[in-house]
Each structure stands twice: as C-alpha cells, then as structure tokens.
Amino acid sequence: MSAVMAKSPAGGEDQRFDQYKEQFVLELWQAYPAWASSVGYHKYDSVLVVPNNESRINELTFCGVQMNLLKKIKLEELSDANKIDYYLIENQLKYAEWGINEERAYEWNPSVYNVSESFANMLGNDYEDLNVRLWHFYGRLAAVPDYYAAAEKNIKNPTKEHTALAIEQNTGGISVFTDDIEEALKKSNLGDVEKTAIRERAKKAISAIKEYTSWLEKMPNASSRSFRLGAALYEKKFGFEIQSGYTADQIYKKALVHKEELHEKMYAITKQLWSKYMTGKSMPGDRSVAIKQMIDVLSLNHVQPDSFQAAIEHQLPELVAFIKNKDLIYIDPSKPLVVRKEPGYMAGVAGASINAPGPYDKNGNTYYNVGSLGGWDKDKAESYLREYNHYIMQILNIHEAIPGHYTQLVYANQSPSIIKSILGNNAMIEGWAVYTERMMLESGYDGDHGVNSTEASPEMWLMYYKWNLRSTCNTILDYSVHTKNMSKEDAMNLLVNDAFQQQAEAEGKWKRVSVTQVQLDCYFTGYTEIYDFRQELKNEMGDKFNLKKFHEQFLSYGSAPVKYIKELMKSLPASRKVK
Ligand code: ZN
Ligand code: ZN
DSSP states (O other): OOOOOOOTTTTTTHHHHHHHHHHHHHHHHHOOOHHHHHHTTOOTTTTOOOOOOHHHHHHHHHHHHEEEEEEESSSGGGGHHHHHHHHHHHHHHHHHHHHIIIOOOOOOOGGGGOOOOHHHHHHHOOSHHHHHHHHHHHHTTTTTTHHHHHHHHHOOSSHHHHHHHHHHHHHHHHHGGHHHHHHHHHHEEEEEEHHHHHHHHHHHHHHHHHHHHHHHHHHHTTOOOOSSSHHHHHHHHHHHOOOOOOOOHHHHHHHHHHHHHHHHHHHHHHHHHHHHHHHTTTOOSSSHHHHHHHHHTTTTOOOOGGHHHHHHHHHHHHHHHHHHHHHHOOOOTTOOOEEEEEOOGGGGGGGGGEEOOOTTTTOOOEEEEEOTTOOOHHHHHHHHHHHHHHHHHHHHHHHTTTHHHHHHHHTTSSSSHHHHHOOOHHHHHHHHHHHHHHHHHHHOOGGOTTTTSSOHHHHHHHHHHHHHHHHHHHHHHHHHHHHHHOOHHHHHIIIIIOOOOOOOHHHHHHHHHHOOOOOGGGHHHHHHHHHHHHHHHHHGGGGGGGGGHHHHHHTOOOOOOOOHHHHHHHTOHHHHHHO
C-alpha cells in the first residue's frame, strides 16, 4: 500500500477532510512513536514514551483534540471513501479513550510492558544507515529504566497468565541488548567512545528488565484478577475491535448453529465415503469418532516435503484461470503475485503468507512467501504435511492468495488511503479470505478436476468443513472463555472433539485465548457478515444479482468494516449495486 493521499477537488468538504487527515496522521505518530516506527515512519525512533500518568493524560488530550476537530467535518457531505475514513478515525479515538478509562489493561496486564521488539526492529530492518539506526537506538535506550519503573507503579492485581507471559517475553527479549546489539556494533563503523556509550545504556536496560521480571516473580498477588475479560468489557471491546453490525452475543449464537450444521454435513459425507476408504471396517456409532477417522484417512493424501513449495506455486495460475472461466471477479493481469521462497528471517515457518509493504514503503512489492520444510525432522514434517494435506493446501492458497488476501489487497490499493492502511478493519480482511474459500467451492473449484471443474469432490468439502470449523470454534472458544467462564477441560473438548484439532494445536489455542481477547472472533464474524449480506442482496434482486459485480463493488471500498460497506452499497442505485 502506498501513503499517497488521494486529493479531492478544491473548496469542498472532502478537501477540508484531506487537510484534517494529513494533520491527524502526523499528530498520531507523535502521540504513538512505537506504532509509527512499526509502520515505517521513523521520525520518532529515538523516543520511548514512559507509560506514566502524564503520558496517559497526553494521550487522552490527543484524542479529545482530534475528536473536536473531526466533529467540525460535515460527514454527510463526504465521498464514500472519506465517510469510511471518518468512521475509522472516530472509532480509533474512542477505542483509545476506552482503553485508558475502562479497559485499563495497563493495570492488569504486565505483558503490555516490553521494549525489546521495537529495539529489535531497529536492528533487523535496513530502512536507513546502520549508524543512524544505532544512534536512534541509543537515544531510545535512555528512557528504559524509567519505563519499567512506571510499569511497576501502574500494575495492580495483575492476572497470573499475563504475569507469566510478561516474564517469559521480557526475559526472551534480553538477547536484543546482548547478542543482537553486539552483532550490529561489529558491523557499524562508529568510534569506540560511541560504542562504549551504547553498551553502557544497553547494560542499564538489561538491569531494568531483570529487575522488572524478578519484581513480577516475587509479587504476592494473592487477589489476582481473572484473565477472563467479563461480558461487559467484552461486548465493548468487540464493538471497537471488530466494528460489526452484529453484537458479540449474536455472533456467538450464529457460531453455535453453524458448528452443528457443519457436523451434520461432515457426517453425511463420512457415511457417503466410508466404503470407498474403509473397506471391511465398520463405521463407529459415535458421529465425531467416525468423522475423525475419515479426516485422518484423507489427510494421508499429501505431497512430499521436497515438493511442498512447487505444489503451492503450481496452483496459483489454475486458480486465476478458474476464476476467469467462472466470471467470479476481475483479476488485474498487470499485478501478478510475486511468489518467493521465505526470506531468511522467516526460516522455519512453513506454509504460506502474504507480505504487503507498509504505508510508507512506496516501492515495496507484495510477496507470497512460501516456506520450505527443509531441515525439518521426519515426524514433524509428516504431521505438518498431514495438516496441510492435498485438500487443505488448496484452501490455504484460496485464503492467502487468490481470490483471498492478495486479491483484496490489489483492490484496496486502487483507492489508496493511509487511514485504511493503518486503521483497516481486520474482520473485513480475514472475513473476505474466509468467505472466498466457501465461494470458490460453491462455484465448483477442485484442483483435481482442472480449471473447468463444475463440482468440488466430497473429500474436498469434508476437509473444507474441517478447516471452517477452526474459525467457527475460535469464536465459540473466545466468547465462552471470556464471558461464560468456560473451563480449560471444556475448551480442550471443544477444540479436540468438536473441531478435530491435534492436542498440541489445542493447547496452543488455550494459551492464546488466556492472554488475548476478541481477536479470535474476526474470522468468523467477517465471514458471516459478508456471506449474510450477499444472500440478502441475492434474495432482494433475484436473477438480477451478479456475483462478479458484487465482489468488485464490495472490494472497491478498501479494508473497511463490513457494516459500512453494506450501508454504502445499499444506498447505491440498483443499477450499480450488483449488475
Ligand atoms: Zn505421509
Ligand atoms: Zn488470513
């Protein structure tokens, strides 16, 4: 994405809003220097905000001033693209105020205090001369002792889970101030005096981190807070984070119904396929056990470790050809996806992911990183390949690349907005990728049947349902754990027996849900909203509905919350909606 601001005609409200946005972004980076550095804006690299009462008052002041300026803009006179930017800024300002006044994670979550990542990024990313980066590193180091002293003052009855996470992550981050900085100093041509000065401050930073972690370890904390967010805070956080037209409770209920539907469909396919794969073996009476056995057998259909990358690359042109044949969405041929082997710093992460340039990286490419299983031991590779088997690999390509994340990015870049690139809605982004998985299968996609395929095989559908259960159960898990006191035992039962996950994956998910809130909802919520909206339009328009036009119109608004896209699309004259 590029930072170019689309300029509006002179004199109008859009032009006033463009000016507002320009100053908003500059003020935002001054208020949040670490955030600025992370998106590639490096003016404040040497600033570390000490998280004390004064800095919280500054943040609230920033929010108040910006909110007052925003209110002077006449929303109804703005273009559609700017209306969405307006909503995104408004949401950000309210979310930040709520975080300080209501959520108060700075009191109960000790893991919000961790400086190592921002320092690691300064050493690991080559955005400017190493000596300059080291100089900013040195400047930023100065406030580290005050930073952790302020953290200790803020913390009250923290949760045990976030305390353990803070100790683990801060301890793990110390290597940035030992090995990483030494390596960088070796490469730099700074003088000995400067190098010694940097080492001195790095030592003080290490002491501050160690003092913080041992303070956390020794804290009596008899009345620790529960890691569960509770229904009231959860509903609010869901509103700010997901920006959905549904409430968290509505989405949870939809997920429960959807899970049951998926199980019924999976059971029907299992019965249909049983004799084909399980010659002479009788089918277990328990529905879940039978489905699980069928999934295990189908998972054996996978590529060998050395052809993993080639198999992924081979599928991309087939997806493009299929989409063209079926007239599902226009794919701009001038923007082919650049497939690359995973770069060194991502080594060991198999699978595939989209890597898009940040808003300040104007010339950056969007890459499809494809990992290799090189150097993996046999058992680890085998279990990974069963997970990303022949069927799931096709769904992964749809999700990550075409017509999922990559295609969405290409459309979003056609109306560049720095606001959407920094405040873009994750539920829409993930929801679109999850929506396209189902849309492609419903359109008949199946790699085994070639680019003219008209129907996906039952095997493909069964594995797709298993994949879809993951996002469905993520939502059930997150909501149940944080608002309904779900026990670990019930959570493991949900993930292992209802979602057919491996024990290790389920353990990892439990750990994640006990230190995060709401983020796990974004996949299912976005998907459900997009799918429901499409069905609503289909019912309304009958045979006038055109799937290709729907997709193109939908994506033209950029990474905006689905509820606003819906509102704007519904206000279009019928001729522009989906015809
Ligand atoms: Zn195998
Ligand atoms: Zn995704």
